[in-house]
Amino acid sequence: MQKYLLLRNPGHNRVYYLESEKLALAELTLTARRFEQPCHHIESIDLAGINYLAFTVEQILSERELTWVSNLSFVLALFKHSGDEDHPTLQPVELTPRSYVDPKISMLLKYSGKTNEIFTRLMINVGLISSDFQFDDPVQMLDPVSGKGTTLFEGAIRGFDVTGIEMERKLVHETTIFFKRFLEQEKYKHDLLKNAMYASSAGSEAFIQLFEYARNKQDFKSESSRKHLAIIAGNAIHSRRYFKAEKFHLIIGDLPYGIAHGNVSQKKHNSRTRSPAELMETSLPEFQKILKTGGSLVLAWNTFVWPREDFVELLTKTGFQVLAAEPYDQFTHRVDQSIKRDIVVARKD
Template identity: 35%
Template sequence: MSRYALLIAPSSNRVYADTAPRLALAELAVFGRTALKGRLGELEESTFGGVPYVTFEAEDLTDRDVAYLSNLSAMFALFRVEGDLLRPVLLNRLDTFDDDLITIQKYAGKTNEQFTKLLLNVTMLASGKDLLADRPVVFDPMAGRGTTLNQALMYGYDALGCDLDQKDFEAYAAFLKTWLKRKRLKHRAEVNPVRREKKLLARKLEVTIAGQQSLVMYNIDALKAREVIKVRTADLVVTDAPYGVTHGAHHKGLSRKPIELLEEAVPGWVEILKPGGAFGIAFNTFTADKDDIAQVLEDAGLMVLDMPGFTHRVDQAITRDILVACK
């Protein structure tokens, strides 16, 4: 049995950095139960040279095991513990693009990138799909300026999104087009109106990268997602609900609490999800009750999974938690 030590990625957000080891443990536990098939043990927080690490035990990790673990959202470096020395393990991340795709955009209300990756990872693993081999379509119905969509692209997956905020939609379309041009990546990107009975229903950003990866984002109320997206289009729903701080939930006016929006919109999003797919949602526990959201997911026919250890403080107005469910 070998012992391994995971060095947590530095985070620009101080509060997130403080909770990162605990979140890394919870995420590592999900990787251990799923992709690593129960072969990780003794997961704990440790310190080497005054620096916090997360450590675990395993029979010698295969290259494939390391390839899974390389994608942990908090992974900065991995070492094998040999006596009181640390031997580096070569990481092999899934990342297909430069990381400025995820980090360059800065705006109020952006979901922390590391946390977005965590939510995508645990939702993907909950679906039983292979993080490394499968290429799911990831749907974020409240995509903002695309943190989830960008992380999906980063993994080589396809991305699908909605947001009703016109400024967010335009800023994201402009960002992605500029970024693709600047990186000299072969692509097609267009924004077109979607009309129904001569009325404007939505605007649609459609991007194809290197002829093989696709991103579609609609500027539309997520309540109407089914009017523009067919049933069984997405393998995963991954979304960060409005916290009632920078963003409110738009549902018959603006509300600090997202529950009414979720009650009405989730059944449509679940129709968009393929059978066997998984649904991961983050929310502010000060404005949304976990049991209420779990009930909404169950009422829509999903099975809510037990995923302990992800509650964490973001600031004095936000304590964030997640729910993950399967169809």
């Protein structure tokens, strides 16, 4: 038997860290389902005043298992534990995370309404684990409410091809400028194409900013090693118009909170104050079509403005299989006075 201890990243957001222990345990429990061997005693423990998450496996982690552990959203360090209770010994294990793009990308920007990047990483992990797909698959991920791109950047870190839809043109513009500068500064070979997309009537026009990029010239030459990050200035309710059926392995997003962020006026009924229920009623049937069979959808929302049962009922009615058994019921957490956030995880079978 080999016991491992994980140290959690204190992150940049203290409130999230304090609330996130049970989320981390739930994510670890799901991750262990991808191990090739049984995993026991997943628990939170204190050692010399420091909190760790612990788990025990029969043999040391395989390369593949270590990759899953290294990609956990919260992981800062991993140790092999030996010795007894009075004389424990911790041996550091080098992590092997997948990172095509430097993970600092999603930490650089700070703005009101940003989704915490560690939480975003958790949603992506939970989505991937709950789907039929692996890290090595050529994953296509959509964030239909992409804001200033945290999900897109977290997907790019993993080496996924990512697409966002955002209705606020200013946010699309700012995200495009930011990513272009990042690619230039980090010396990625890249191209940016801007194209109009499907429009049937005035007011429903959309356009796409498509980045093609690679770490070097050689990779850029071949379509198979080139990466893609696209942002559509459009509306999630028209998703089906933008994409072919069964395009995406994952759909991940942090829905509008139904409250105003920052200096956006409370009275103004714009995208940031819109109820997630209203948006989901029109968008879920579209998401169902563009998600691959075996793919999964993970959406975060404010349970104060829309009860979980109603969201689950709508998903089920639309044809999704909602994953509700433990630990999927462990993700609720308080963000602030007006937001109690939860995630819903559903599959297309």
